[in-house]
Amino acid sequence: MLKRRAIAKNKIWALLMLLSGLTVNxxxxxxxxxxxxxxxxxxxxxxKGLMRIKICSSDIVEVKYTIFDAFEKKESxxxxxxxxxxxxxxxxxxxxxIIITTSRLKLIVNKATNAITYADKNGKVITAExxxxxxxxxxxxxxxxxxxxxxxxFKSPADEALYGLGCHPEDSLSINYKGRNQEMxxxxxxxxxxxxxxxxxxxxxxxxxxxxxxxxxxxxxTKFKYVSESGKQVDYYFFYGPDFxxxxxxxxxxxxxxxxxxxxxxxxxxxxxxxxTQEEILSVKNNYRNNHIPVDAIVQDWxxxxxxxxxxxxxxxxxxxxxxxxxDELHKANMHAMISIWPVFGSGTNNFDDLKSKGYLTSITWDxxxxxxxxxxxxxxxxxxxxxxxxxxxxxxxxxxxxDAWWVDQCEPDNGSLLDERRKADFSVGKGIDYFNTxxxxxxxxxxxxxxxxxxxxxxFLLIRQSFAGxxxxxxxxxxxxxxxxxxxxxxxxxxxxxxxxxxIPYWTSDIGGYISHVSPDxxxxxxxxxxxxxxxxxxxxxxxxxxxxxxxxxxxxxxxNNWDDSTKAxxxxxxxxxxxxxxxxxxxxxxxTSQNYTIMRALTFDFRNDPxxxxxxxxxxxxxxxxxxxVTEQLYTGPxxxxxxxxxxxxxxASAQWYDFYTGQxxxxxxxxxxxxxxxxxxxxxxxxxxxxxxxxxxxxxxxxNKVIEVRIYPGANGQFTIYEDENDSYNYEKGQSATFTLTxxxxxxxxxxSDTKGSFPGMLKQRTLNVVLVKGSHxxxxxxxxxxxxxxxYAGKALSVKL
Numbered sequence: 001m002l003k004r005r006a007i008a009k010n011k012i013w014a015l016l017m018l019l020s021g022l023t024v025n026x027x028x029x030x031x032x033x034x035x036x037x038x039x040x041x042x043x044x045x046x047x048k049g050l051m052r053i054k055i056c057s058s059d060i061v062e063v064k065y066t067i068f069d070a071f072e073k074k075e076s077x078x079x080x081x082x083x084x085x086x087x088x089x090x091x092x093x094x095x096x097x098i099i100i101t102t103s104r105l106k107l108i109v110n111k112a113t114n115a116i117t118y119a120d121k122n123g124k125v126i127t128a129e130x131x132x133x134x135x136x137x138x139x140x141x142x143x144x145x146x147x148x149x150x151x152x153x154f155k156s157p158a159d160e161a162l163y164g165l166g167c168h169p170e171d172s173l174s175i176n177y178k179g180r181n182q183e184m185x186x187x188x189x190x191x192x193x194x195x196x197x198x199x200x201x202x203x204x205x206x207x208x209x210x211x212x213x214x215x216x217x218x219x220x221x222t223k224f225k226y227v228s229e230s231g232k233q234v235d236y237y238f239f240y241g242p243d244f245x246x247x248x249x250x251x252x253x254x255x256x257x258x259x260x261x262x263x264x265x266x267x268x269x270x271x272x273x274x275x276x277t278q279e280e281i282l283s284v285k286n287n288y289r290n291n292h293i294p295v296d297a298i299v300q301d302w303x304x305x306x307x308x309x310x311x312x313x314x315x316x317x318x319x320x321x322x323x324x325x326x327x328d329e330l331h332k333a334n335m336h337a338m339i340s341i342w343p344v345f346g347s348g349t350n351n352f353d354d355l356k357s358k359g360y361l362t363s364i365t366w367d368x369x370x371x372x373x374x375x376x377x378x379x380x381x382x383x384x385x386x387x388x389x390x391x392x393x394x395x396x397x398x399x400x401x402x403x404d405a406w407w408v409d410q411c412e413p414d415n416g417s418l419l420d421e422r423r424k425a426d427f428s429v430g431k432g433i434d435y436f437n438t439x440x441x442x443x444x445x446x447x448x449x450x451x452x453x454x455x456x457x458x459x460x461f462l463l464i465r466q467s468f469a470g471x472x473x474x475x476x477x478x479x480x481x482x483x484x485x486x487x488x489x490x491x492x493x494x495x496x497x498x499x500x501x502x503x504x505i506p507y508w509t510s511d512i513g514g515y516i517s518h519v520s521p522d523x524x525x526x527x528x529x530x531x532x533x534x535x536x537x538x539x540x541x542x543x544x545x546x547x548x549x550x551x552x553x554x555x556x557x558x559x560x561x562n563n564w565d566d567s568t569k570a571x572x573x574x575x576x577x578x579x580x581x582x583x584x585x586x587x588x589x590x591x592x593x594t595s596q597n598y599t600i601m602r603a604l605t606f607d608f609r610n611d612p613x614x615x616x617x618x619x620x621x622x623x624x625x626x627x628x629x630x631x632v633t634e635q636l637y638t639g640p641x642x643x644x645x646x647x648x649x650x651x652x653x654x655a656s657a658q659w660y661d662f663y664t665g666q667x668x669x670x671x672x673x674x675x676x677x678x679x680x681x682x683x684x685x686x687x688x689x690x691x692x693x694x695x696x697x698x699x700x701x702x703x704x705x706x707n708k709v710i711e712v713r714i715y716p717g718a719n720g721q722f723t724i725y726e727d728e729n730d731s732y733n734y735e736k737g738q739s740a741t742f743t744l745t746x747x748x749x750x751x752x753x754x755x756s757d758t759k760g761s762f763p764g765m766l767k768q769r770t771l772n773v774v775l776v777k778g779s780h781x782x783x784x785x786x787x788x789x790x791x792x793x794x795x796y797a798g799k800a801l802s803v804k805l
Contacts, residue, residue: 051065165503211423323401411464472506491633522554537568611654695786
């Protein structure tokens with residue numbers, strides 16, 4: 001009966017594919033006829049086609065499969081590690097299998113089906129390809145293009161949970177992909193990062209750039225598969241942790257490290273759709289500074305070029321009479337400036353003509369909904385086109401006026417109707433169908449490489465709407481696109497931010513408050529209404545604990561705005577100040593991102609993978625090693641729950657730890673769900689026992705010279721450690737070793753704090769500092785404000801010391 005149902009299911013699937021223009025050819029299992037070992041791996045000859053297992057390292061494996069007589073000769077756009085260091089491995093045969101052994105893994109390859117089982121060095125199975133349909137290629141015709149669907153299918157036990165796959169801003173489903181499907185093609189409001197992490201301790205990266213789909217509940221939820229609509233071979237990487245931090249470390253070893261952002265980028269970004277004049281931008285600067293509200297960046301959004309065509313790279317002189325003076329004024333006020341520049345060009349401009357004359361424009365035209373013209377995307381896959389694009393923008397805007405960061409908008413390319421146009425486009429590297437998801441990756445590559453070459457003393461910062469695997473190496477922060485001003489949209493952002501970071505992209509942000517209201521005709525929310533104020537407040541609290549903190553959207557929403565009543569302003573200022581007080585913690589974590597491939601916004605499975613209670617929690621995460629963040633994403637204060645007097649949200653405290661309420665110091669045992677206090681003034685925060693959290697004084701910008709004093713909060717109950725990282729804040733000298741760290745270690749049994757020698761140095765570093773140590777107990781050391789009575793004040797001059805508390 002089950003077999004009959006499976007056959008019927010396949011027939012229905014084949015019929016659907018035929019109706020959608022695909023030609024399906026189900027491939028049979030391919031048996032291994034022979035194999036040959038070389039220094040880097042093993043190549044298998046099959047009864048139809050080839051398979052290759054490349055041993056990149058003891059815990060990284062690449063698998064390729066094709067029905068053809070040779071593998072495709074195509075350089076990976078994602079994996080940039082040349083794997084020059086060969087890894088020792090052995091190959092043996094037993095019981096109809098070929099066994100490949102490294103110091104950390106055993107790969108058992110079934111000779112009859114070529115299916116691969118991955119086990120640890122002791123033989124315990126980690127995961128396994130499906131025996132009957134593990135790696136397949138099926139002929140298809142898509143958008144008139146003859147190609148092959150390629151897929152890989154894995155077994156998936158009932159207790160497995162799956163994470164990653166990028167940011168899908170409108171996805172309202174669970175954070176766990178076990179048992180559900182996900183579209184994997186980059187378009188407007190839909191992302192795709194083909195990276196999957198499992199609680200079984202492994203990660204997968206599919207090195208295919210075509211539009212794809214993930215199916216998480218195949219065969220009665222016992223299997224999952226990844227299907228790409230086009231390819232000449234199956235190509236994926238397997239990473240063995242088992243901890244998530246190690247999996248992400250291996251992923252970035254394969255695809256590239258994330259460089260350091262300037263310190264100012266971890267403060268507040270003030271943005272709006274859109275500032276229209278130089279005078280308006282400077283008035284925002286004045287209002288922030290005159291009201292002593294912490295902020296570090298102001299953003300110039302789109303159409304600063306209007307009425308000239310897009311791509312002219314000329315700021316309207318009437319509205320921006322002196323852009324250089326404007327940016328200089330921001331710098332004098334210790335603010336930084338980011339500008340939005342798109343990868344599309346209107347005809348009738350010198351830049352358009354220059355790109356066109358060299359053959360650097362694509363056939364993809366974007367229907368500009370503002371000017372109602374058809375503007376053209378340049379070929380970001382062409383290195384010469386990237387270099388010219390960078391030069392045009394650098395000479396006209398970026399370097400000419402001294403902008404500090406680049407908002408990389410509209411890099412899909414898509415306006416809702418360009419999907420087949422992208423498939424049919426001819427890029428310099430091949431047909432668009434095979435490079436559907438990599439436009440933003442290659443576009444940001446050109447911007448980052450150009451920036452590093454021509455603006456070497458200033459760290460690059462790119463805010464980008466769509467990321468693909470590997471984009472972290474291009475100094476890119478992923479933002480979750482034009483989300484709506486609703487609580488449902490806020491609810492969606494939390495798991496999407498978490499899963500984007502599980503996918504190996506360490507920096508993520510959303511439009512605080514949501515970009516656009518679909519209720520009002522002009523898209524501007526009525527911030528005078530209490531429910532909208534509650535939404536903005538809750539989103540701002542969430543933004544405080546996002547890797548990058550950025551206000552953006554339609555309508556005035558700066559923290560000084562008269563749109564906010566006094567109580568709302570007070571709450572917003574409280575969390576703005578808290579973000580800045582936490583900069584010693586946040587910037588040190590950023591140092592770990594670059595030096596250790598760390599993840600700041602952490603799915604609970606990073607730290608509690610063996611606690612099944614966390615697997616399906618989509619609205620809680622760790623912010624660094626210490627702080628459990630629990631955003632409020634329901635309307636409690638002014639919505640329907642207000643009548644019930646409900647001002648709490650349920651919070652699960654992971655097992656294997658004790659937890660301090662950040663605001664009261666009350667201590668809770670892990671492994672339980674509590675009703676956490678959540679009045680409008682509070683986002684529930686809990687700090688893991690054994691944590692050390694360094695906090696600075698109140699400042700108005702990130703690099704304000706007050707870092708001689710650090711408040712060190714210690715949460716007793718377990719041993720703990722934290723390393724403080726410092727450098728010059730905005731240069732690449734850290735790559736030359738010019739940075740410094742010192743480590744704080746808490747011995748809970750002895751109640752002793754050990755401070756290491758300072759390692760490293762850089763010009764201008766502090767030689768002496770004051771550490772005000774607070775041992776948190778109840779209200780002592782709790783809350784957002786500075787503690788007045790310390791348990792110990794330490795004068796630290798870079799030499800190791802120990803103190804009892």
